[in-house]
Amino acid sequence: MSLEQFISHAISPWTKDSGPDDDIVMSTRIRLARNLEAFPFPFSSSRDAARALYKHVYEHLSPVTEEQVGELTWLPMEGLSEIEKTVLVEKHLTSPQLISESQQAAVVLNNDETISMMVNEEDHLRIQCLSPGFQLAEGYEAANELDDWIEAHLDYAFDEKKGYLTSCPTNVGTGMRASVMMHLPALVTTQQLNRILPAVSQLGLVVRGIYGEGSEARGNLFQISNQMTLGKSEEDIIDELRGVVLQLIERERTTRQELLKHNQLQLVDQVYRSYGILANSRIIESKEAGRHLSNLRLGIDLDLIHGIEGTILNELMILIQPAFLQQYAEQELSVDGRDERRATLIRERLKLENIQDGGGET
Amino acid sequence: MQCQECNHRQATLHFTKIVNAKKTEMHLCEVCAKEKGDELPGSNSYSIHDLLSGLLNLDPSMGAGADYAKHMKQEEVLRCQKCGLFYKDFVKNSRFGCSHCYQAFSANLDPILKRVHGGNHTHTGKIPKRQGGRLKLQKEVLSLKEKMQKHIDNEEFELAADVRDRIRELEETEEKKGDQ
Ligand SMILES: [Zn+2]
Numbered sequence: 345m346s347l348e349q350f351i352s353h354a355i356s357p358w359t360k361d362s363g364p365d366d367d368i369v370m371s372t373r374i375r376l377a378r379n380l381e382a383f384p385f386p387f388s389s390s391r392d393a394a395r396a397l398y399k400h401v402y403e404h405l406s407p408v409t410e411e412q413v414g415e416l417t418w419l420p421m422e423g424l425s426e427i428e429k430t431v432l433v434e435k436h437l438t439s440p441q442l443i444s445e446s447q448q449a450a451v452v453l454n455n456d457e458t459i460s461m462m463v464n465e466e467d468h469l470r471i472q473c474l475s476p477g478f479q480l481a482e483g484y485e486a487a488n489e490l491d492d493w494i495e496a497h498l499d500y501a502f503d504e505k506k507g508y509l510t511s512c513p514t515n516v517g518t519g520m521r522a523s524v525m526m527h528l529p530a531l532v533t534t535q536q537l538n539r540i541l542p543a544v545s546q547l548g549l550v551v552r553g554i555y556g557e558g559s560e561a562r563g564n565l566f567q568i569s570n571q572m573t574l575g576k577s578e579e580d581i582i583d584e585l586r587g588v589v590l591q592l593i594e595r596e597r598t599t600r601q602e603l604l605k606h607n608q609l610q611l612v613d614q615v616y617r618s619y620g621i622l623a624n625s626r627i628i629e630s631k632e633a634g635r636h637l638s639n640l641r642l643g644i645d646l647d648l649i650h651g652i653e654g655t656i657l658n659e660l661m662i663l664i665q666p667a668f669l670q671q672y673a674e675q676e677l678s679v680d681g682r683d684e685r686r687a688t689l690i691r692e693r694l695k696l697e698n699i700q701d702g703g704g705e706t
Numbered sequence: 707m708q709c710q711e712c713n714h715r716q717a718t719l720h721f722t723k724i725v726n727a728k729k730t731e732m733h734l735c736e737v738c739a740k741e742k743g744d745e746l747p748g749s750n751s752y753s754i755h756d757l758l759s760g761l762l763n764l765d766p767s768m769g770a771g772a773d774y775a776k777h778m779k780q781e782e783v784l785r786c787q788k789c790g791l792f793y794k795d796f797v798k799n800s801r802f803g804c805s806h807c808y809q810a811f812s813a814n815l816d817p818i819l820k821r822v823h824g825g826n827h828t829h830t831g832k833i834p835k836r837q838g839g840r841l842k843l844q845k846e847v848l849s850l851k852e853k854m855q856k857h858i859d860n861e862e863f864e865l866a867a868d869v870r871d872r873i874r875e876l877e878e879t880e881e882k883k884g885d886q
């Protein structure tokens with residue numbers, strides 16, 4: 345398989361699309377947790393009950409999908425290899441929990457992978473809508489429509505006082521988790537983010553670094569989402585999150601302009617050094633790769649380097665994860681093997697671009 | 707509240723450890739909680755499970771002596787009739803067994819929900835389109851039945867018959883919807 349073909353399989357089609365404010369917001373995700381009244385929650389259910397749930401969902405939804413939501417692919421986890429499963433996790437289409445702990449689990453996808461639904465994860469159904477850029481209201485509308493369609497065919501566990509009943513008390517009520525993935529290199533470099541984050545968490549929002557373990561955010565990518573699901577309407581939750589994200593966007597943009605104004609040479613130097621490393625290294629760890637991809641993306645967004653697609657950060661951050669590298673290599677790889685393969689993949693990917701020297705001279 | 711480890715970030719995780727009847731509280735930010743992982747009560751890696759079971763064990767009605775013992779005993783046997791989950795297992799795993807558990811444990815639930823959801827314990831968001839209509843209908847039927855009973859008690863039989871007809875109408879519409 346050629347690299348281009350591999351990428352077109354590996355990257356969800358919507359990742360290539362542009363969206364509002366996508367110089368800073370990479371993607372928006374809305375997730376709804378739903379359960380059916382007549383079945384025990386997956387966590388405590390027997391194998392037979394889990395199978396009955398899956399059968400019930402499949403039999404009620406699959407015959408009516410075509411006309412109403414378009415073609416859906418049903419992927420029972422049992423039929424997939426370990427690497428294929430991990431790839432779904434790295435694409436954020438399933439959770440690690442779905443593949444490790446769940447029985448009779450499945451993921452349902454539409455063709456452009458903007459809609460995914462996990463069956464038999466922590467809850468019976470986890471509906472998810474992904475969109476490029478900053479599209480909270482649009483994403484919620486899509487999730488809401490899908491939810492209405494499902495509810496027309498299945499009986500949800502719903503209580504007037506407690507809302508949508510979920511397996512874990514942290515999700516009850518709306519069952520909604522709205523999250524926005526942001527690229528915040530300027531706020532990180534200028535150490536402003538450390539001061540902003542406590543304020544954000546006081547507003548009932550959660551910020552976490554994504555890709556990579558621990559507190560360090562790889563590639564300066566952060567996910568911001570609502571923590572509370574009970575006592576607020578979906579619209580209020582989205583408005584509050586939206587307000588905070590807008591402020592962060594504003595702050596990041598202003599800071600980028602200031603860096604450009606006062607430290608342009610250093611910034612250009614940094615972008616081209618990172619490009620040099622990505623285009624030439626033979627071994628690269630994911631942490632280092634993340635740092636340089638972030639720099640390169642910043643250079644693209646600030647027009648300091650030309651001829652490279654802006655989506656390269658989103659795309660390569662996904663591709664340089666272990667399961668993808670192994671799928672591309674079509675074999676299992678050791679850590680050293682992955683570092684080598686990662687460097688190769690990045691070099692080859694950059695060769696597909698038509699790089700031109702841009703704002704180096706001022 | 708500030709994190710007691712770094713004195714810098716907001717403490718978002720609160721743990722209580724009871725060793726030899728001595729209670730220690732820890733208030734940590736997510737970063738420090740992760741670092742301290744091993745020392746935290748309950749497990750070797752912090753997670754929402756531990757966080758919640760920490761919360762759940764902090765019962766506000768927890769007192770000394772006999773009351774406490776009695777209270778504990780009641781909780782030992784509290785159980786969901788539908789799925790069989792014991793309340794103590796809910797506390798341990800922070801997971802409900804089925805949707806009926808919410809009713810079965812309702813007496814203990816609001817303080818827990820308030821802690822997790824910033825003081826809130828009642829849903830104000832979306833109501834499902836189809837089932838929401840049914841819920842409304844069921845409520846209306848219930849209140850009409852009460853009204854009918856009142857008329858019967860007052861020997862206003864004609865009025866009672868009118869209400870009965872209205873109830874039948876509503877029940878028929880619900881059946882029709884169910885058939886669709
Ligand atoms: Zn701390």
Ligand SMILES: [Zn+2]
Nearest residue numbers: 786789804807
């Ligand atoms: Zn139950």
